[in-house]
Amino acid sequence: MTGRFTPGIAAILGLLAIYVFVAVLAPWIVPHNPLRQILLLRLRPPLTYSPSAGWFLLGTDDVGRDLLSRVVDGARASLMVGALSVSVSLLSGTVFGLLAGWFRGWIAIVVMRIVDIVLSIPAILLAVLTVAVLGPSFANLILVLGLTRWPRYTRVAYAQTLQVATLPYIRAAEMAGAHAPRILLRHILPNIAGPLMVVATTEFGLMILFEAGLSFLGLGIQPPYPSWGSIMSEGQNYVASAWWMTVFPGICLFGVVLCVNLLGDWLRDRLDPRAQSR
């Protein structure tokens, strides 16, 4: 919505690249083992130096772990959960949407009704319930986020497929004897990819927020492994005495989601045919 006034898409992409870089290289660039507790160095403020253990640039947490290392490692959890859950939902949602849009009739009715039903349970609650039933784990987290969000893509893919499928050249390809899977993959998918990418980008930001939220509630990444959400949950108990435990992971989380949302907006201006007409 900022149109051409977006403060430099290059800066946004650069920042996101740094996030990805840090997340991928986390095990090699953390200054300390993010799980190692030094009980003598509990709740130390940023820029603490210990002759035996070295620098703690962002301070330490309530059991004496290096906050910087935990925040860096948390980037890994955050981006991995975001990327994997978006992949799961994008893939499954698109397939259902393509099929419903192509076959129409009762298949479309059933699929779109299921979409309505899943979307009637607010996503956070659906995720909370499912994780609680299955038990929290990394795989369950991805599964749950993937399975609660696919209908968003299905709606878009369905609407777009309906539109594209009636275009003359698609009908021409059909009459020329091309099979449905080939038409769907070769002709329709490329045409609907733009709007789907826009949805996937905003969903990526949302999934990162969801992961942090679930971890904050104790239903996501399980201790002792760090996630921005769980670090902040631990930090909340010490908010008056150790502000750094909530402020730094929060800045990282806010920053990445902001970048993703700005990117999504930039993409929308370019890829969404409805936005272009405005």
Added chain:
Amino acid sequence: MLRHIAGRVGQAVVTTFGVLTLVFFLMRLSGDPTLLLVPQGASAHQIAILRHQLGFDRPLIVQYVAYLRQLLQGNLGTSLVQRMPVASILGSRIPYTIELAAGSLVVAVGIGIPAGVAMAVWRGSLVERSLAALVFAGQSMPTFWSGILMILLFGVVLGWLPTSGVAGLPSLIMPSIALGALSMASFARMTRIAVLDELSRDYVAAARARGLSLGAAVARHVARNAAIPVVTVAALEIGNLLAGAVIVETVFAWPGIGQLAIQAIAARDFLVVQAIVLFVSFVFIVMNLLADVVYAVIDPRIRLSS
């Protein structure tokens, strides 16, 4: 109009059944729902007895019918942990969540809609860019983080507002802002798009050609036309606010159903969790239905159709 609304009611009923069915199967995803309901440390024998008492040893279809019948009678079951009807546990918490959701909605609507209108009317100006920054911030801010930051600033450092719990209106301010920010962003975005859409239409040019100012044209004509998509967002956002309460209520120790859900999960009181999910979904479906009724009232093309 009645036929239109009747159709929507029919859809809502189907969706409600769908939600009930989905939750029924979700509760059985782990294989044995009995394990979700027993207090911790129960022996195998106790579990077997409970399984039989709750009917979880019966065929799935029988369980499903019993589950539907029970819920359709308005019976949410009895909590095995608290040994109280789930309905009364929920009932004591719902008013708090409604209070919080209402406060958040005031924040979201009160800021989001004027911001959206301003962004559309002053498109490309400094006004739009500043408001866009606000919208992006709201959209990207984790509720628990903004909540904790506000507690730190206004509660701990400045001491202006209570940091948690329920103590009249002041205690509602921070949770409402934390929870309302994301919805505020949605309202602003949707309103902006809806108003821009309408501003480009000929009837706006025609109204101005009649001597109306842009402001008067927006107030008299654009507002109502743009309200139609915004009402949809309102229905959607009320559902999101109720769900988002899970996190915000935990941060602020607000004794609504969101906090209850997390407490119930910790206490393995799954009938309560199930009831909360069903309740929020039901509210969401009813809100969507209401949105459809509102359309029909606003739009003569639906209102006057037979």
Added chain:
Amino acid sequence: MSAALEVSDLRLAIGGVNVVDGIAFSVAPGEVMALVGESGCGKSLTAQALLRLLPRQVRQTGGRILLEGEDITALAERRLRQIRGRRISMIFQEPQAALDPLSPVGAQVREASGLASAAAREAVRRMLAEVGIADPDRRIDQYPFELSGGMCQRVMIASALISRPAVLVADEPTTALDVTIQAQILDLLRRLAAERGTAIVLITHDMGVVADIAERVAVMYAGRIAEIGPTAAVFSRPRHPYTALLLAAIPRLADEPKSRLAVIEGSVPQPSEYGAGCRFVGRCPFADARCNAEPPPLLETDEGHFSACWHTERLA
């Protein structure tokens, strides 16, 4: 008699290019004057400029617009609001889109009347009757979707004329309508112009419509006036090759069914392609070096009949 509207040397620019480049015309009370041209010639922008309702990327870079002798180009927005709808008003191409779908049509007509509610309803009712809407008592409370396109255009005309403006700008008022309805609307406009002494500026691309209603016609090409004069004179003795080709392109009933529709070769140049000389040069059968170098001035060829062409005599 003094002109109801007098436009002189009007220039409108988008991004530094004059897309309307020094056009001038005047309309007398009760007169219908047509501005005719292909899409992109600047006629719709001219219409919007007359009400000072230009899209924001368009700037007026020169010229004056005198409404009943008063220059409105320099007026503040507040004053303009008092003029719009009262002294100059406008109707649009798609009548149904030009009416707010959620307001009763009567309320939209009343909006232009500036009257309070009790007197207004009667005034609106009478105005609706005057533009030929049967059963105005019922129609007044109906919504645009309940009315046909032709009826919606009648409502638009009622809203445009209820305050008895001196000038009505009609931007392609019949293009979106069926042929029979088109004729009725044109009849109505002609009758109202005569009865009420309203000057009408009719924007159209259709020479048939021009012949049907306009007393005078200005033919626009690429932001300039190519030819202007009494309709009968322009149609019988066109003095600009563009006009001549436009007239030849009108299909006639007498034509052989198989005869090819005459079309003008080439297309209207984009503003970025405008050269130093005549802008019709790329499509003109008479184009020579002078045409390429120097823009032809608008000169009187017969009484009240002007043409901007170096080769007027070759059309005589």
